[in-house]
Amino acid sequence: MRRRLRQVFIIGLTLSLLGIGVPAYSEDGDRNCNSDLPAGTPSYVVCTWLNTPEEALETAMFWLGNDGQNMEDAAPIPPIMIDCSEEGNSCPTDSEGDGQLHDVDGPDVPGAEDGGTPECQNGEQCYVDPNTITEAEKTAAQETPAGQATQAMAQTQTTMRVWIETELADDYKAGKLTEAAKRIAALVATQPGVVGVRFTSQLGYNQTFTTADELDKFVSETATALRTLLPGKKLAAHTVVPVFGCGTDQTCTAEMTKKYPLLDPERIGAWLSKGYLDQLALDSGHLATAYATWKIDATAAQRNQWAQVQGRAWDAYAQIATEDASFTAAGSSALTEEQITKAIAERIAAPLRSDAAETVTLWSRWQNEQGQINRMYGEKWAANATWEQLKKLDTIKPRLATIYDPANPEVDPATDLQKLSEVFGQVYLHTS
Template sequence: MRRRLRQVLIIGLTLSLLGIGVPAWSEDGDRNCNDLMAADTPAFVVCTWLAKPDEAADIARFWLDDDGQNMIDSGPLDRITIDCQEPGTECPTGGEGDGEMHDIGDPDVPGAEDGGTPECQNGEECYIDPTGVTAAEKSAAKATPAGRAAQAAAQTPMRVWIDTELADDYKAGKLDEAVKKVAALVAAQPGVVGVRFTSQLGYNQTFSTAEELDAFVSQTATALRKVLPGKKLSAHTVVPLFGCGANDACKAAMTEKYPLLDPERIGAWLSKGYIDQLALDDGHLATLYAAWQIDAKEAQRNQWIQVRARAWDAYAQIAAEDATFAGTQLTGEQLTQAISERVAAPLQDAAAQTVTLWTRWQDASGEVNRVYGEKWQASDTWEQLKKLGSIRPRLATLYDPANPEVDPATDLKHLSEVFGQVYLHAA
C-alpha cells in the first residue's frame, strides 16, 4: 500500500514539474475526495476513499453485531511452523547464542539482573546508567503514586508511557529539575516506552509567542533525550485549521484565532525530530465550525485528509485523541456509529496509527465522567469497546494514579481488557 502510494506521489510530482496535468483517474469516480482538500494542495496529492464514511459504519457494524461473533469466528491465522526433523528439511545452524533455551526476562549478560552490574572481561564496571539517576532517586520515584502505578501496569500486557506537563516548569526556569524527576520515574520501571511532556500545546494560554513555543519544544526535547536516550517523546495539541478543509473563510478565521497552531510550525517539530508521537485532539470538532455549516463528521474527515497530505506519519506516529465517550449515554446504534467515526475513521488508511480514548475525567463541578460504570460496574459502552480486541494494540488511554477508581492494580487490569497502551499521569 505505502509502496504504491509512494509511486503515485513520485509520478504525480514528475508530471507537475513537466507541466502535465494529473491523470484522469485521479479526478473521476465516486471514491474521489479531492474536493475536501485546499485549493493550493499540490497536484500530485490525490485523495481517494478506501472506505467511504457510510461504508465505514457498515464495516464497524459487521464486526460489532451479535456481540462480535464475526470477529470471534475469524480467529487467528494458523501459525507457520517448520519441523527440522522432517526428511528433506534443512535448518540453519551455527548462529549466535549459546544454544540453550531461556525464559523471557532472563538477563542477556551474567550479573545483569535488576540492581546488578554486568560482569566485564577484565572485571571493571562496564555499565553506566545513561539517565544519571541514583539508586536513592529511583527508590523515591517508585514510592510516588505514578511509580506504584507503573509497577502495577508492568504486570499487564499494556505498554506504559509517563504523562506529565513540563511547560509550567519551563516557564518557571525549573526545566532541568523537572526533567530529572521524570528521568527517575522512567528509570525506576524498566520497559517504559517514553514520555508525553505536554498537552494542549499552543492551544492553551501558557505561551504567547511562536518563538517562545518553539524554544520550549526544542529545549525540552533536547533535555529529555539527554537523560532518556532511546525513549519516545510525545506531545498533545490541536490544529483547528485542519477542520476547515477547503473553506477559505473558515481557514482565515482559524488562522487569526489560533496563530500559534500553524501546521507548518508543528510539521517542523516533527521533521526536526523533537517529537516521536503527536496526539491530535478532536474535542473541538463538534462545535468550532458551526458558522460554516461543517459538522463534527466532516471536520474530522477534513483533519485526517490534511494530516495524510502532509505525510506527517513519515516523521512521527500520529495519534487521535477523544474524550467524548466518557460520560456520554449512547444507544446501541449511536454507540456503533460513534465507534465507527471516532475510532475506525482515524485509523482508516493509516491517518492515525493509534487512538487515545479518555475513560475517566472530572469536570469543573467535580462530577466524574466514565466510560465504564462506577467501581467498574458494567456499562454498554465498555462492553462494546471490549469487543475491539483485534485493534487493542492501537488503542490507548490515560490514567491518573492519584485519583483511582478502585486502586491502580485493579484499575489497570480492567483497562488492559480494552487498551494496549496507557499514559500514567505524573504530577
C-alpha cells in the same frame, strides 16, 4: 573462452580493489588524456594518466600471479616504534592515561573495574555525569503514585504498553525544566518497559505560551533534555490544529489562523521533521461544534483534518494519534448500544481507516474543575453498553490507548489497570 572471461573479470575486480583505474588507451603512448575532458573545460585543467593500460595490467598480474600468492604474502608495513628510554628520544608526559599498556576492555585506572567512579590519578575532582539518575532519585520515583502504578502493572502482568504522561510547560516557564525532566527520567528508569514520555498537552492551544519563539524553544529544549536523560525512549506531545477542520473553506481558514496564531501547521510539522517528537496526538474534541458557522459538521471536519495530515505526510516523521473524550459522561456513559456503535464508527474506525492516524487515545475517566467525575464505564467498574461494546474491538486493541491517573483511582491501580487492559493496548500514566 569461459576461463578467459573469468580471468578478465578477476583482473577488473582486483584493479578496483587496489584503487587502480583502467584508462582509455592513448595511441601515441603518452600519458596525456586532455582529449577526454568535456567541452568547455578551462585550459589550465590538465589530464594525465597515472597508469597506462599496460602498466595497470602488469600490476594486476603481479598480484594475481601464482594464484594470488603475492597478495597472500603481503603484510602491513610495520609500525614505527620509539623507545622513550633511548638516549636522545623525547616523549611527552602530559598526555592522558598512565603511560602503561592495558588489556583490551580493561580499566585504565584503579577502581574502574568495579563499575564505580575511579579515583583520579592526580587527586583532582573527577568528572561526574550530571545526567546520571541516582538510586535515591529512583527510590523517590518508585514511591510516587505513577511509580507504584508501574509496579502494579508488573505484578498484574497486563499486556499494555506504558507511557508516562506529564506537563513540563509550567516547569519550563518557571525555569525548572532540568529538575522536572530529571524527576521524570527517574520515574522511567524504575520501569524498563516504559515506552516513552508525553511531556505536554494542549500545546499552543492553552495560554501557557504567548509567542511562537517561546513555543518552539520549549519543544526543542525539552526534547533535548529528555533525549539526553532517556536515550532510546520515545517522546510525545498533544495539541490541536483548528485550521485543519476547515478543508478548502478559505473564510474558515483565515478565521482559525487569526484565532489560533501559534497553531501553525508549518511550525508543528517542523517539530516532527526535526525529530523533536516521535508521536503527535491531535485532539478531536472541537470537531463537533467549532465549524458550525461555515456549515461544516463533525464528519466533514474530521475528514478535512485527516486529509490535511495525510497530505503533509506527517506520519513519515512520527506516529500520529487522535484523542477523544466523547465516550465519557458525568457519572457514567449513558450511550445506547446503537449510539456507541455509531460513535465507534465515526470516532475510532474513521481516523484509522483514513490511514493518517495510527492510534486512538480515548479518555476513560476524568474529573472537571468542580470535582465531577466523567466515565466511559460505570462507577466502580459497573458494566454499561459503552464498555461492553468497546471490549469487542479486540482486533484493534493495540491501536487503542487511554490516560490513567493513579493518584485518583476508580478502585485501586492494580484493579483499574487490569480492567483497562480489557479494552486498551496502551496506557499513559499521569504524573503531576
